[in-house]
Amino acid sequence: MSFTSKTDVLIVGAGPAGLATAWWLARCGINARVVDKRGSKVYKGQADGLMSRTIEILDSMGCGLSQRVSHESYLTYFMDIWTSEAGKLEKNQVVGASEGTHGSSPFRASTISQGRIERYIIDAIQDPSNLNPALPIDRGVQAETLQIDQAMTSEPDAYPVSVKLRYLSHEEANPSTGATSEAATSGLVGSNLMGESWESYATRNKGNEGKTEIVQAKYVLGCDGAHSWVRSQIGIKMEGSSTESVWGAMDVVPITDFPGIRRGCFIKSSAGGMLIIPRERGLSRVYVPYHEVNTDDESNKADRFDRSEVTLSKIKAIAQRMFHPYKFDFKICEWWSAYQVGQRVAERSQDATGRVLLAGDAVHTHSPKVGLGANTSIQDGWNLGWKLAMALAHEPSHTAKKESPAILATYEGERHPVAHMLIEYDRAWSKMFMGNTEHTSDEFLRRFMSFQPFIHGRSFKYPDGALISRQTSTQSVAKNVLVGESFPHAYVVLHANPQEWITTKIFRADGRFRIVLLPGDLSIPDQMSRAREFCERITTANGNEQSLLHTRYPYPFVKLSGVEVAEGQNPDSFIHYRRHPTSLIELITISYSTKPAQDVSVRFEDLPTAMRGQFDEQCFGWDYECAFLDARLETSCDGTAYERWGVDKQKGAVVVVRPDMHVGWVGDIEDVKELEGYFDNVLNSC
Amino acid sequence: MSFTSKTDVLIVGAGPAGLATAWWLARCGINARVVDKRGSKVYKGQADGLMSRTIEILDSMGCGLSQRVSHESYLTYFMDIWTSEAGKLEKNQVVGASEGTHGSSPFRASTISQGRIERYIIDAIQDPSNLNPALPIDRGVQAETLQIDQAMTSEPDAYPVSVKLRYLSHEEANPSTGATSEAATSGLVGSNLMGESWESYATRNKGNEGKTEIVQAKYVLGCDGAHSWVRSQIGIKMEGSSTESVWGAMDVVPITDFPGIRRGCFIKSSAGGMLIIPRERGLSRVYVPYHEVNTDDESNKADRFDRSEVTLSKIKAIAQRMFHPYKFDFKICEWWSAYQVGQRVAERSQDATGRVLLAGDAVHTHSPKVGLGANTSIQDGWNLGWKLAMALAHEPSHTAKKESPAILATYEGERHPVAHMLIEYDRAWSKMFMGNTEHTSDEFLRRFMSFQPFIHGRSFKYPDGALISRQTSTQSVAKNVLVGESFPHAYVVLHANPQEWITTKIFRADGRFRIVLLPGDLSIPDQMSRAREFCERITTANGNEQSLLHTRYPYPFVKLSGVEVAEGQNPDSFIHYRRHPTSLIELITISYSTKPAQDVSVRFEDLPTAMRGQFDEQCFGWDYECAFLDARLETSCDGTAYERWGVDKQKGAVVVVRPDMHVGWVGDIEDVKELEGYFDNVLNSC
Numbered sequence A, B: 001m002s003f004t005s006k007t008d009v010l011i012v013g014a015g016p017a018g019l020a021t022a023w024w025l026a027r028c029g030i031n032a033r034v035v036d037k038r039g040s041k042v043y044k045g046q047a048d049g050l051m052s053r054t055i056e057i058l059d060s061m062g063c064g065l066s067q068r069v070s071h072e073s074y075l076t077y078f079m080d081i082w083t084s085e086a087g088k089l090e091k092n093q094v095v096g097a098s099e100g101t102h103g104s105s106p107f108r109a110s111t112i113s114q115g116r117i118e119r120y121i122i123d124a125i126q127d128p129s130n131l132n133p134a135l136p137i138d139r140g141v142q143a144e145t146l147q148i149d150q151a152m153t154s155e156p157d158a159y160p161v162s163v164k165l166r167y168l169s170h171e172e173a174n175p176s177t178g179a180t181s182e183a184a185t186s187g188l189v190g191s192n193l194m195g196e197s198w199e200s201y202a203t204r205n206k207g208n209e210g211k212t213e214i215v216q217a218k219y220v221l222g223c224d225g226a227h228s229w230v231r232s233q234i235g236i237k238m239e240g241s242s243t244e245s246v247w248g249a250m251d252v253v254p255i256t257d258f259p260g261i262r263r264g265c266f267i268k269s270s271a272g273g274m275l276i277i278p279r280e281r282g283l284s285r286v287y288v289p290y291h292e293v294n295t296d297d298e299s300n301k302a303d304r305f306d307r308s309e310v311t312l313s314k315i316k317a318i319a320q321r322m323f324h325p326y327k328f329d330f331k332i333c334e335w336w337s338a339y340q341v342g343q344r345v346a347e348r349s350q351d352a353t354g355r356v357l358l359a360g361d362a363v364h365t366h367s368p369k370v371g372l373g374a375n376t377s378i379q380d381g382w383n384l385g386w387k388l389a390m391a392l393a394h395e396p397s398h399t400a401k402k403e404s405p406a407i408l409a410t411y412e413g414e415r416h417p418v419a420h421m422l423i424e425y426d427r428a429w430s431k432m433f434m435g436n437t438e439h440t441s442d443e444f445l446r447r448f449m450s451f452q453p454f455i456h457g458r459s460f461k462y463p464d465g466a467l468i469s470r471q472t473s474t475q476s477v478a479k480n481v482l483v484g485e486s487f488p489h490a491y492v493v494l495h496a497n498p499q500e501w502i503t504t505k506i507f508r509a510d511g512r513f514r515i516v517l518l519p520g521d522l523s524i525p526d527q528m529s530r531a532r533e534f535c536e537r538i539t540t541a542n543g544n545e546q547s548l549l550h551t552r553y554p555y556p557f558v559k560l561s562g563v564e565v566a567e568g569q570n571p572d573s574f575i576h577y578r579r580h581p582t583s584l585i586e587l588i589t590i591s592y593s594t595k596p597a598q599d600v601s602v603r604f605e606d607l608p609t610a611m612r613g614q615f616d617e618q619c620f621g622w623d624y625e626c627a628f629l630d631a632r633l634e635t636s637c638d639g640t641a642y643e644r645w646g647v648d649k650q651k652g653a654v655v656v657v658r659p660d661m662h663v664g665w666v667g668d669i670e671d672v673k674e675l676e677g678y679f680d681n682v683l684n685s686c
């Protein structure tokens, strides 16, 4: 009735956080699996949007996800602020929905349901070009006990964490949502737009119902949401209880004469604020204030408010009141929900041994209206996944590590401050939201604006550590490419064949670090010789040492044995990656040109060989996709990337972009020693 | 052993022409099916690109295909012209690959293999929002006899064409390509990039091998390629035999020091011309001149040249000679082929009864290098499909038609001239291609340029007829929106929520005609009242007549009974269309604004109701996606659509866009009588 198994990484929870982490592990060929107690993925409702930074992440996965977003989602450039007073509803203000962040991303924040977002990442996990596309996602499987063998936690090759899984029956995995009764407590009620034929269980669950499995893992990740079971197993508490609010939310196709229903709207009234987010397929997400609960007094928390008393009609009635004097109705409600959330952050994101880590809602709970739940969860997983892959990729030459790898500790170090910022933002936002009209438009706006860069995934300011080195950087050479922040993406031109490429495509996520050389104009002999000198230095093996670029740090990820990708694969799938990298580091050159791209005199073939990628005589020849131009190209590129990055066109700069597209180091073209120091640090941390 | 069946339309051939036609029939809920004798779709090789006009078509299918193209394909903005003389290879010229057509399409011609293109259209056929997404595509099924019951051809509801189908065995449907021998005659040899696990047969074929089926059809389409079997059944000859050339073509990952291998290149030498097309996934398509055959003397045609003597090594050797003094090699060859084609056009595109029609290579054969085979075939199907759907959609109020509907005759009328132009172009191009260097660069360029608009799917100039009315048009009010040509697409701004929309998305292909009202600036009272007046006139029912816009011509397409779409559909599929249209005509308003989109004073809700789509009180409320602005919007729109279209901002204009996005009529805002006349004509032709 019970069986045992081993895996390097067990991820509990297949929501946005678990899936984003799993994507990296699949990409890098790590032995890992995901379990989720629910019988299906999310199809409807819940999170409703993607911030630009998250779309950048999806784009760098290289599977066409940003294109799917742009096809399926809806855009909102502007938000209208309305005030409802004395029976009148008036529009006071229009604000740019991404004002203050203009130009910070070539992608636009987009609204789309969580079900699609999960779909995108699941498809990306199964992309045949991954090193482990067969990474299992088992649904209807619940984690029930967790034990850590402390003695084993210092052995790198041991599997110190045991988790007991139980295979649920169909009924357990798909609890009745009381779809016939309007007062469904979970809010996961049936839709009248889509059928309820859930995605079938992963095959592995078939015939296993009721069985238990003991999984031994090197690492266990708690990506199991706000009520995280993993978190409670490792005894980590949530901090910062406060006033909790009860919200009603619904995805409806509105029938209304309210002017601006397809625009983003915030309606302020003495009863609180209502938020309207126009969505794909004619839907509107409507958030209404339902109730406020004070939970500071922990003892009577449970019985303060009975969530099951919320019904769709009640939510609708509140909305109708707030839309007055305009009519508001709907015949189609795809999803609705009522929930009660406070702003809380877990004390820590990992246990003392470093073998159990938390991500997503398991670390931070907050109200849904800020639209950051799924975004922050994906970004958590995005930060954690490649670090785990690096820590697990065996380097035979390394001596056995006794401590938990420092690279993993940077996860908490980098993401915990973000969780705190998220909660701070949500508090401010919620106050305005529930608050009445006494909050003036101006204050509202000021606050709203001050958080804009954060909402869009900017200003994260990861602290110095193994992967972020402000001390050895010279920030002034690339004023707007801030060390510790996400790279400011831009369009540039492929050198070998003038066509626009976005930098997220250049920095495609394959676990490699990029040295981005910005040498200025290579048709100027001086600048060409500085660039040549740089290439020389990073490709020359001095004495015993091997060349920084090509041989010192071999690409650590290998195809997971037993997983066949190329053979027998669907001949109709589109393959994205061809070469298996040989080095952990890739050199990307983006030179500058005052001339239009087609008139640039330096040809791709004239570039120093280091700039032309690794020549592969076995199969692929030169790599033509590592040299670029900041130049004008017909209507598609304006040649302003250097300007945007604050890089002097004579002086140039060098930037290190981490696998997650955060900037690790910035320096002068001559600062090769510091550059080498950065990578020594990184590798020592694994 | 034999069974019989009925279908409205039987399409023989599941290549680009058959699939594009089938898409319309699936979209419009027509009872139809496709059969193909080959056991699988195309995966590798053959056609290698999409012209901008074809991408516009894919985009208007509404399934995100243009986004898939932009993710998967490669771009080439420039072509290098090289001359090989006296052992030297020199670059003479760089030409814009779409020069002379600049701005004619927001999409860029893209290179991508035919296998992907077929995949896109097959996916679009199966899109759950279609009215008949279950339209069968049966493979391994060969059409073997065709009979027309002349007596029945004048009865609209009869099934006068009988076709005997034979279900092939696996071996017959997947003939050995001699993959082990390099000298495979068909050229469809195995690839070392992708496996050979062909898409499995359609379920319908299982267990049917060897059986025969008699299909009775209202219409049979011969989309069965250059050696069209249907064409020979109806006794239609190919005209214009001439010199035939034998070409070698290969898709390889080049290993070379040739500067510019990733750019489009044309190398001229005394041995003929070689063409290099950079492709997706690092591939290059290389076309080499192999041999010239004079087939004017029909009698000894067959034994003039033995195609099976061509081998990959021979093709490679020719390429190496032409690349000299540069090195050229490859380890990966995904596909190669050698073939012999003349430039020929079928005498006609239909038989005398009008019940059997031909499309694609069945009508025009030509050399592959012009990259127009698949494009023209898709455009043929695109022209034919909706007309067939219109002809078949039963209008109970109509009296039984005795003649073949005039709308179908416009297919031959519109596409046959295109076939002739294609062949003329191919002749010129082939001459230059096989010709030696005596053709000067200048002549080459002049010729090349003069055909550019045609290559990109422009200048088709469909003649006047039931669907094109130059006589009643006033072309001067929209100088660049030419009657009889494809609509010049542009980006405009959604009125209800400022965001950019491309007109291919607005004109999404659902079989409807669009009246595009270009009223100028609606904040100017005069222009608003002219627009109101126009709306009044097209929505008012005069006497017995019903309103042009809403009721006179009901949307003729209904969901095919027995095909369940909404119920039980994959809840993870993305639904594109929501409303079932009620009228065959949709009003699209694109007003002009000097102000940025966010500052436009006329709100969506202030527009005359006709401009706000059909109000659906059952479910959907107002349709927010039929009113647009030509206005500036941040960085994404520049508000120059009126300019581009040659429309005066005071005078305005009205344009009729057919379901296939060709312009049927152009006139003044006051020309409502002529507008009505246009639609009367259309409907009389069905």
Ligand SMILES: Cc1cc2nc3c(=O)[nH]c(=O)nc-3n(C[C@H](O)[C@H](O)[C@H](O)COP(=O)(O)OP(=O)(O)OC[C@H]3O[C@@H](n4cnc5c(N)ncnc54)[C@H](O)[C@@H]3O)c2cc1C
Pocket (backbone or CB within 6 Å): A012, A013, A014, A015, A016, A017, A018, A035, A036, A037, A038, A045, A046, A047, A048, A049, A114, A141, A142, A143, A144, A186, A187, A188, A223, A224, A225, A226, A228, A229, A230, A249, A337, A339, A359, A360, A361, A362, A368, A369, A370, A371, A372, A373, A374, A377
């Ligand atoms: C009803 C609801 C409505 C929401 N509405 C909004 C909204 O309107 N806007 C918004 O921005 N966000 C909303 N959210 C929040 C958003 O969905 C989350 O922020 C986001 O999903 C967090 O991602 P995650 O991966 O951290 O956790 P989750 O998506 O919660 O995933 C956790 C997963 O872990 C699984 N799990 C838990 N315990 C176990 C166990 N012991 N064993 C196995 N599996 C387990 C769960 O089944 C779940 O699938 C809503 C969430 C819910 C639940």
Ligand SMILES: Cc1cc2nc3c(=O)[nH]c(=O)nc-3n(C[C@H](O)[C@H](O)[C@H](O)COP(=O)(O)OP(=O)(O)OC[C@H]3O[C@@H](n4cnc5c(N)ncnc54)[C@H](O)[C@@H]3O)c2cc1C
Pocket (backbone or CB within 6 Å): B012, B013, B014, B015, B016, B017, B018, B035, B036, B037, B038, B045, B046, B047, B048, B049, B114, B141, B142, B143, B144, B186, B187, B223, B224, B225, B226, B228, B229, B230, B249, B337, B339, B359, B360, B361, B362, B368, B369, B370, B371, B372, B373, B374, B377
């Ligand atoms: C080997 C080869 C190489 C090519 N290379 C190039 C190239 O390099 N560049 C380029 O632009 N174009 C190329 N082409 C041409 C391009 O593929 C065609 O222009 C395009 O496919 C035409 O589309 P179609 O739908 O008209 O016909 P096709 O794609 O030829 O489809 C016709 C279909 O009809 C089926 N069929 C035929 N007879 C019957 C029957 N009796 N019963 C049932 N089914 C039948 C066939 O199996 C076939 O699938 C090549 C074509 C071939 C065959």
